[in-house]
Amino acid sequence: MTPDHETTFVCLPSVGRPGSDMQPLADALGSRAICPEPVTRAPVGATFEDIAEDAVSAAGSAERVVFVGHAYGGHVALAAGGLLGRRTAGVVVIGIGARSYPAELGTLIDRAADPSRDLSDRRDALATGFFDGPVPDTWLTGWSGELMAYQRAARRNIANPDLLKAAGAPVLDLIGANDPFRPPASHGDLRDVLGSRVRVEVIDGAKHALPEERLEDVTHAVCRWMADLAGLGTQAGMKEGQG
DSSP, X not given: OOXXXXXXXXXXXXXXXXXXXXXHXXXXXXXXXXXXXXXXXXXXXXXXXXXXXXXXXXHTTOSSEEEEEETHHHHHHHHHHHHHGGGEEEEEEEXXXXXXXXXXXXXXXXXXXXXXXXXXXXXXXXXXXXXXXXXXXXXXXXXXXXXXXXXXXXXXXXXXXGGGGGGGOOEEEEEETTXXXXXXXXXXHHHHHHGGGEEEEEESSOOSOHHHHXXXXXXXXXXXHHHHHHXXXXXXXXXXXXX
């Protein structure tokens, strides 16, 4: 398929993670997909609007934008869509957490990100929550404690919660079938809030790190969704052989 020269995909990583996590997906989505590096600021006075504005800035002057976010990045994608307004063609959330989940799951992220911990403990945390299969070495590096502290503080301080409604844009909600952060009873969480404009798809053989574990399946799901939005049988925004 030929690249889509009208849609800009802004791909946003999970909490504490680098933009490079999303590069394989961006490469699959086409020539106008970008992975901005998250900005680290002081936690004091942090707002979620600041983080959403960074994502909007990354889109530049593009007239047709799809925000794609993994886990924490999914919340950023929704808020960025709300800020950008009419220029938001859609939002893709991948592995976004349930509205509520056991507190002990949150500690898995802290264990995985802590370089002072034993390597086996960090791998165990990632295997428990993030990966159905082998844990890649890339997820044992790249974590930023400072970034995570800022992002968590910002998430608790959002002045306009309506931004998370993404300005009425269509939403694709991709869920790993074995993701403990999104158990089956919570699969309708986003659709319950945003209504029928949310398409929910569950992808087998994956936990929380869905873009890493099932890159091809995620790419195909986005491809189908974009095709349906355009009312076409195929989607020009995917690279040759990726749809």
